[in-house]
Amino acid sequence: MGYEQLGMEGWRHLGTGGEASAYMKITDLGKLTNGLLHCDEDITAVYRVSGDSEHSFLRNLAAAILDAAFVSGGKYANRHIPSPIGLSEVADLPADGYLYEYVAGSEGFPWEFDRQMINIREWGQFSNAFAATGIPVTHDITDVDNGRVSKNIIVQSYTIDDLIEGTLSPHWGRIDFGFSSCPVSWEKFGAYLTKNEEELKSLLGSMEDVLLLAYNAGMMQLGPKEVMERYHRELQIFPIKFFNCL
Numbered sequence: 001m002g003y004e005q006l007g008m009e010g011w012r013h014l015g016t017g018g019e020a021s022a023y024m025k026i027t028d029l030g031k032l033t034n035g036l037l038h039c040d041e042d043i044t045a046v047y048r049v050s051g052d053s054e055h056s057f058l059r060n061l062a063a064a065i066l067d068a069a070f071v072s073g074g075k076y077a078n079r080h081i082p083s084p085i086g087l088s089e090v091a092d093l094p095a096d097g098y099l100y101e102y103v104a105g106s107e108g109f110p111w112e113f114d115r116q117m118i119n120i121r122e123w124g125q126f127s128n129a130f131a132a133t134g135i136p137v138t139h140d141i142t143d144v145d146n147g148r149v150s151k152n153i154i155v156q157s158y159t160i161d162d163l164i165e166g167t168l169s170p171h172w173g174r175i176d177f178g179f180s181s182c183p184v185s186w187e188k189f190g191a192y193l194t195k196n197e198e199e200l201k202s203l204l205g206s207m208e209d210v211l212l213l214a215y216n217a218g219m220m221q222l223g224p225k226e227v228m229e230r231y232h233r234e235l236q237i238f239p240i241k242f243f244n245c246l
Contacts, residue, residue: 103173134188
């Protein structure tokens with residue numbers, strides 16, 4: 001069956017991995033979501049198809065909102081988690097996937113080069129910020145066949161001189177929120193929300209409520225679609241730019 005028959009005209013196949021297949025399209029966010037969301041510029045969207053799409057969406061959503069809070073709170077300067085757009089049904093696509101914003105660049109940089117470890121700027125601050133959240137952003141970031149090669153971290157660009165220096169750009173994104181790549185502990189996530197409720201509310205306003213809803217859905221107490229609908233409502237009033245950030 002062709003893309004047009006699947007309602008996927010204009011989507012380019014990016015690749016297929018162990019858990020999912022991914023497709024990409026440059027589009028107007030309002031047109032893509034039938035007017036639900038808006039952005040001043042076109043965005044590049046990824047349609048990720050898997051058997052775990054609803055919960056991949058929840059994991060991505062929780063991480064992205066916390067990422068925005070950490071930047072707002074000064075833990076680091078650049079966003080590193082791609083923003084989810086919604087479950088695929090918002091774009092009239094088959095209901096076996098979800099949509100998020102594409103991260104430009106490439107993965108597979110060497111963690112080691114010429115006998116020295118490679119550092120990507122803000123990685124330490126980023127991983128430390130997420131350490132107590134229950135979202136394991138440092139999990140599954142090396143190639144299964146070669147642990148010296150990175151995986152699931154998209155770096156915008158780098159040169160041989162950067163590798164020789166041993167430091168890469170702070171413009172990168174951590175992708176893949178399938179269960180194998182990012183097995184969130186929702187219990188630990190809930191404890192983090194409780195402990196940091198006041199700070200998160202001050203940084204996120206009512207978007208903090210979406211984190212609590214994501215926790216409830218992760219604990220099977222709420223449907224992911226309900227979380228998505230509240231997320232979309234909050235985006236209408238959220239003062240922090242949420243798309244075209246990476």
